[in-house]
Amino acid sequence: MKHIKTLNGATLKNSAAKGGCGECQTSCQSACKTSCTVANQKCENTGK
């Protein structure tokens, strides 16, 4: 494309199918204790 570069595809949509295993880290257990950010956690689903 001439005018647009896609940095990321429809990853959220794709994650819905096999998500929700709950094995990922709890956000406040990492390096934040006051300002929750979930998108910086790692996915730990070994079955997807």
Add this chain to the structure above:
Amino acid sequence: MIHTFTALGCKIVVDVNSGAVHVLDDVSYAILEQMEGPLCDHLPEEVAQRLPYERQTLEEAWQELLNLQEAGLLFAEDDYVDPETAMLLPKSAQIKALCLHVSHDCNLRCKYCFASTGDFGTGHRMTMDFETAKKAIDFVIARSGKRRNIEVDFFGGEPLMAMDTVKRTVEYARSVEKEAGKCFRFTITTNGVLLNDENIEYINREMSNAVLSLDGRKEVNDELRPTINGKGSYDLIVPKFKKLIAGRGTRDYYLRGTFTRFHKDFAKDVMELASIGKNVSVEPVVGKESDPYALRESDLPELKAEYERLAEFLKDHRDVNFFHFNVDLAQGPCVIKRLRGCGAGCEYVAITPDGDIYPCHQFVGNEEYKLGNLEDGSFDMEKSGKFAELNVYTREACKTCWARFYCSGGCSASNLLVNGDIKEPHTVGCELERKRLECAIALKAIDAGMAE
């Protein structure tokens, strides 16, 4: 729903519901800024008339945008959950993470401490005995269902003041994890005062992550994080943190600071911390608007500009890992995790030295929110359910926020502190979160070589 923004010289659109992110040129950005909803088949005449570009150029850009829309990468629908049935999402999530308050005592007197300098406003300072910690491990094993990964953060007050309990707890958990089908991961959040060669070696062996509290520049840290005697703590702590980091190998650690309205130029504190170790987390303080250190809405322009300054610095220092600019666009958490948020009160609880259970570390001492106690085996499922039902559809303000699948609804404790309601987002916190996300996504675009 889309969100267009500029940051670090990049023009970007986030397609909120699909998770797609595109870097735009001037023409496509100008078009999208005019659009409130999905694109129609042809470039609208009024849009063409309004924009200072040649017709052919506008038509080309429009077609590219239309192609993205047809591919589900622009103006995608939110069909994850019927908002009307969002309240029916699972309400009894399994507990998989503990904030274990092994010490309600501290050897620093930080001026913004939400734990009232260690005792959480209780008036009595104490450490957790091993029997209580053992019950906490048994509690999380029993409550975690099929979840394998269990996290325990040794927290306080200052957890190194209860090092014996820490060691015995780790030993006990390791002795039962295999049979229970669990994998325990331990972390510790420390101010570093009591670090010595022995416990540095222990932490670097046993803790999967070490969160090292320091506020950045010496003058800032020493003003806000004095010792009990009122002296600065920087010179006492920094050599110990350096030693710990040097022995950390590939294991995670974060130098973690707090910024307040006393020092809004926090990018300098990130730079200072980055000179000590490359993994840095510096967060806005949590406080009521009446607290002198608390951040106010009037501070937002200055704070947002500071995040931009920080992003400019990090653009040229990609070896520095700033926690709050980490966004894994492609391999991050699934949408189910993202719509439910931090899990406080249902997946994550804090446990005090008395064995009291609270939704998270920030609720400790707030009796109204106490969930139960390890001694008497109580656990209030109804109260826990109030947290389990929180998601980006049941928090009214999140429904229209472009950042909802990144921040996942924010911090219930901050909401309660500032607005008196765990469901009502904290405006200052939300504004800063959105700014951080814009910076983080722009840095990703630069890393991918997509900046002009």
